[in-house]
Amino acid sequence: xxxxxxxxxxxxxxxxxxxxxxxxxVFRMLVTVDGETVTDLKPIFGYLHRNHEQIAEVNTYLQNMxxxxxxxxxxxxxxxxxxxxxxxxxxxxxxxxxxxxxxxLMVELTRILNHAGALGFxxxxxxxxxxxxxxxxxxxxxxxxxxxxxxxxxxxxxxFRFGGVARDLPPDFMPxxxxxxxxxxxxxxxxxxxxxxNEILLQRSEGIGILPKDLALAYSVTGPVLxxxxxxxxxxxxxxxxxxxRLDFDIPVGSVGDVYDRILVRIEEIRQSKRIxxxxxxxxxxxxxxxxxxxxRQNVRPPVGDAYARVxxxxxxxxxxxxxxxxxxxxxxxxxxxxxxxxTPLGDMCRGYKVADxxxxxxxxxxxxxxxxx
Amino acid sequence: MTIETQRGSxxxxxxxxxxLRAGQGLLQGLKVVWDxxxxxxxxxxxxxxxHGTFTVEYPDERLPMPQAYxxxxxxxxxxxxxxxxxxxxxxCQRICPPQVIHITQAKDPxxxxxxxxxxxxxxxxxxxxxxxxxxxxxxxxxxKMDHVYELSTADRPALTVHKAQLNRPISYYxxxxxDLWADAQAGAMKKLQGSIKRRPDVIGLASxxxxxxxxxxxxxxxxxxxxxxxxxxxxxxxxxxxxKLTPEEKAAKLAAMKAAKQAGxxxxxxxxxxxxxxxxxxxxxKAAKLAAIKAANAAKQAGAxxxxxxVxxxxxxxKAAKLAAIKAANAAKQAGAxxxxxxxxxxxxPLxxKAAKLAAIKAANAAKKAAEQGNxx
Numbered sequence: 171x172x173x174x175x176x177x178x179x180x181x182x183x184x185x186x187x188x189x190x191x192x193x194x195x196v197f198r199m200l201v202t203v204d205g206e207t208v209t210d211l212k213p214i215f216g217y218l219h220r221n222h223e224q225i226a227e228v229n230t231y232l233q234n235m236x237x238x239x240x241x242x243x244x245x246x247x248x249x250x251x252x253x254x255x256x257x258x259x260x261x262x263x264x265x266x267x268x269x270x271x272x273x274x275l276m277v278e279l280t281r282i283l284n285h286a287g288a289l290g291f292x293x294x295x296x297x298x299x300x301x302x303x304x305x306x307x308x309x310x311x312x313x314x315x316x317x318x319x320x321x322x323x324x325x326x327x328x329x330f331r332f333g334g335v336a337r338d339l340p341p342d343f344m345p346x347x348x349x350x351x352x353x354x355x356x357x358x359x360x361x362x363x364x365x366x367x368n369e370i371l372l373q374r375s376e377g378i379g380i381l382p383k384d385l386a387l388a389y390s391v392t393g394p395v396l397x398x399x400x401x402x403x404x405x406x407x408x409x410x411x412x413x414x415x416r417l418d419f420d421i422p423v424g425s426v427g428d429v430y431d432r433i434l435v436r437i438e439e440i441r442q443s444k445r446i447x448x449x450x451x452x453x454x455x456x457x458x459x460x461x462x463x464x465x466x467r468q469n470v471r472p473p474v475g476d477a478y479a480r481v482x483x484x485x486x487x488x489x490x491x492x493x494x495x496x497x498x499x500x501x502x503x504x505x506x507x508x509x510x511x512x513x514t515p516l517g518d519m520c521r522g523y524k525v526a527d528x529x530x531x532x533x534x535x536x537x538x539x540x541x542x543x544x
Numbered sequence: 545m546t547i548e549t550q551r552g553s554x555x556x557x558x559x560x561x562x563x564l565r566a567g568q569g570l571l572q573g574l575k576v577v578w579d580x581x582x583x584x585x586x587x588x589x590x591x592x593x594x595h596g597t598f599t600v601e602y603p604d605e606r607l608p609m610p611q612a613y614x615x616x617x618x619x620x621x622x623x624x625x626x627x628x629x630x631x632x633x634x635x636c637q638r639i640c641p642p643q644v645i646h647i648t649q650a651k652d653p654x655x656x657x658x659x660x661x662x663x664x665x666x667x668x669x670x671x672x673x674x675x676x677x678x679x680x681x682x683x684x685x686x687x688k689m690d691h692v693y694e695l696s697t698a699d700r701p702a703l704t705v706h707k708a709q710l711n712r713p714i715s716y717y718x719x720x721x722x723d724l725w726a727d728a729q730a731g732a733m734k735k736l737q738g739s740i741k742r743r744p745d746v747i748g749l750a751s752x753x754x755x756x757x758x759x760x761x762x763x764x765x766x767x768x769x770x771x772x773x774x775x776x777x778x779x780x781x782x783x784x785x786x787x788k789l790t791p792e793e794k795a796a797k798l799a800a801m802k803a804a805k806q807a808g809x810x811x812x813x814x815x816x817x818x819x820x821x822x823x824x825x826x827x828x829x830k831a832a833k834l835a836a837i838k839a840a841n842a843a844k845q846a847g848a849x850x851x852x853x854x855v856x857x858x859x860x861x862x863k864a865a866k867l868a869a870i871k872a873a874n875a876a877k878q879a880g881a882x883x884x885x886x887x888x889x890x891x892x893x894p895l896x897x898k899a900a901k902l903a904a905i906k907a908a909n910a911a912k913k914a915a916e917q918g919n920x921x
Contacts, residue, residue, distance in 0.1 A: 233639065234641075353592045363572050
């Protein structure tokens, strides 16, 4: 940087967080600033460490299911899905077709509410205090109502079981879902009208926090952040699990890799999720089997071995690595959390931008601290 | 730009779609905000609309909860019979991820065998994670998830909830989740009938239903009075047929005998609690047994001490023995007095009380004798 003609200032190290409204939880950033410019940023994790993986090793396989809800508490359904897939892979449990459809339905609803919420919080970080967030939250509320009616809880759903899901849809679920699908395009269009090409938003997001393609790949970033950088990588396509090989959907990618691209990718993903849900609703009546494999039991005792299963959670690749020693408890339980890995390039993304941009860049990654620290 | 893939395509997002003039984007956004503001004067109860308020004035109005809603677990009991559905099978305690359920299984006071009921059932509400596994695994449909969500309290110990507070009638659950109960009802009630058959005395009755418990006690007493009338010899009869003695009476007799023996071999009248009184209620019997054991122990002490050190027996021992005897007598008296049978058919219970009293007095006497012997030596 050319400092000639500028006031010479000293570099200053400041802590942002761990308690700070912009950090979406307890997260600390050790920022070196030169005036208003960030010259270095070190993310420091661990303030929300809850010993999740060790707790999982003293629990039985099923007892871990409600604990996975508490990883990324915005997307309990997606966490359940990844964990259920891992155990099913390990123990060789079959899932009936109808249960697969129900799972995909729930996970795609989760994706909608996650992206709506993430964009709301991002706009919040930019200074449009609560406007978009309030609109996003009320759509999220409708989805949470659906979750509540089917699983019994709004956030900590604990809905998935090995070999299916906990219970079938209640009778009033489908009519409400169909109403929601009517509302969804209006909601997304309205969100686009509010955000897209809004001059203030453009100034805050265009060209900010650029994460080049090669750097994103080097950091093994996944999810909307990677797709925003222009890499068309989606596990639902790259390694189709469940019934995703039967569903049509597009993968939106960005071209520059800045905050604005990430916003656009998320908006488009809401549309694609809605498209998937429509296909699921159409195919669900023909699906074979019940909501759970009748042979699946509560106490699974997988054979000795290990398994890794991954899903495209709304935030990126969520994987569970399990090692079984043949007992009812996992010998090793490891979570590959997208929030955690997406957060690692934060220093590179923020270098050279202003402090105010840093908050926006951080918000655009869309993290949940419960998943970062575990 | 799009790249076609097998089922769908890769779309590169268009960064500048509209050709807007400066400021138009802002105005467009303002219009959205305006629409929402204008819409906020209407109420919206339809999922397909995105404008309008759908909130309720919370403390005054409440949204209905879906049937599947789960908050905290409760235990059900049957309205008609008053019996709890729980059999204390430990399934929920085993599956509970945070391990907050603690069950004590009921035991038959007569035989000491397990009874399909729980005497105590504790859930630590403060550590419960509301996962609903307990309700899911319960084979008797006894534990269900409640819909009450206003649980905040300043009294944290009160969040360790005991069985009496967990009990809810089935009618309460059908009120909050009619469909879910309809699915479970047939199986649950059938299993409950099976459990009731194996529950002696008043075990398994919800403790809040004092009327039901009283009625059941009466019923039991009446049944007992009616049945063994023939097997009721005069209280004086010294040697009742041994076969007709209940285990409690046997134990009491044995204890009394032992006490007598220990007390120095004095031929204490062995026909101790002779009167069979087959309907001796368990509580009474227990108390009597306890008294007898206490007396025996005391006598043992008093008796054993002189054998080893006959000369310098401290008066303290003797005192202790006396005290024990008094206690035993009191306990026996209480046992006799407790079920003060006011409204009971006059025939049976006085006999109970009498028999228990007799046993206790005899035991006390034996103990006293032992003490006296200790003193004289």
